[in-house]
Amino acid sequence: MPDVIIPGPEGRLEGRYSPGEADNAPIALICHAHPLGGGNMENHTSVMMYDIFRKRGFATLRFNFRGVGRSQGSYDQGLGELSDAATALDWVQAYNNNAPFSWVAGHSFGAWVGMQLLMRRPEVAGFISVAPPTNMYDFNFLAPCPASGIILHGSEDKIVPYDDMERMMSKVRVQKGIEIEREEVPGAGHMFSNHLEELEKRIETYLNRRLPIVxxxxxxxRPRR
Structure with missing residues (x-):
């Protein structure tokens, strides 16, 4: 799990990278929660999702958005952070030219960034979104969503109530054959404290079912870029 420094749009981006187990390993990119709310690549949810994909043999990268940890720059309302995520994905792809597809996973703000990224990158074949902030940001860019994925949300989320997420995501249009699944995690709040094991179990169950299809x-x- 080497530390890496990625040349970013506003200077270096700090990351943790695990190479894939095979020459044609798929790619996974992990995006952390809101930089101004304590979000960083060492948050428990980010590390847990990183480990899930790493153990499955993916070429896996988690990184700090600009202004977080040793990443240079400053918070940019999501626009710059989307550019950071695209740069990070480019970096992983440069070392994994034979990757058949990529996957994005994010928590809260990172879920919003990751879902924007998949709209721009046809090589992204799926997503994991944990507690997307549908009451804080516009998700109408998913028009239509080009990749299947799952949204996992806590029933006791006081920052983004489950009903707010359900109301927004139930209206999202998808391309033919694409499905956005939504699951409620009983008792979990926005940060999934004391519910990480249940969250991990549900992600693993989804990937066990979905990855063979992808x-x-x-x-x-051929890889599409």
Missing amino acids: IEERKNQ
Whole structure:
């Protein structure tokens, strides 16, 4: 799990990178929660999602947005952070030219950034979004959503109530054959304190079911960038 420094749009971006187990390993990018709310790549949710993909043999990267940790720059209302995420994905792809597809996972603000990224990058084949802040940011950019994924949200989330997420995401249009699943995690709040094991279990269950479908769909396709 080496530390890495990535040349970013506003200077260096700090990251943790785990190479894939195979020459054609898929890619996973992990985006952390809000920089001004204590979000960073060492948050428990980010580390947990990183470990899930790493253990599955993905070339996996988690990183700090600009202005967090040793990453240079300052908070940019999401615009700069989306550019950071795109740069981080470019960096991983440069070391994994044979990757058949990529996956994005994010918590809260990071989920919002990750879902914007997948709209711009056809190589992103799926997503994991934990507690997306649907009452704080506009999600109408998902028009239509091009990749299947899952949203996991705590029933006791006081920052982004589950009903707010459900109301927004139920209206999202998707491309043919695409499905956005939504699951409520009983008792969990926005940070999933004391509920990380349940969150991990649900992510693993989803990936066990979904990844074989993605692999089958893309095994005869060349990487798209």
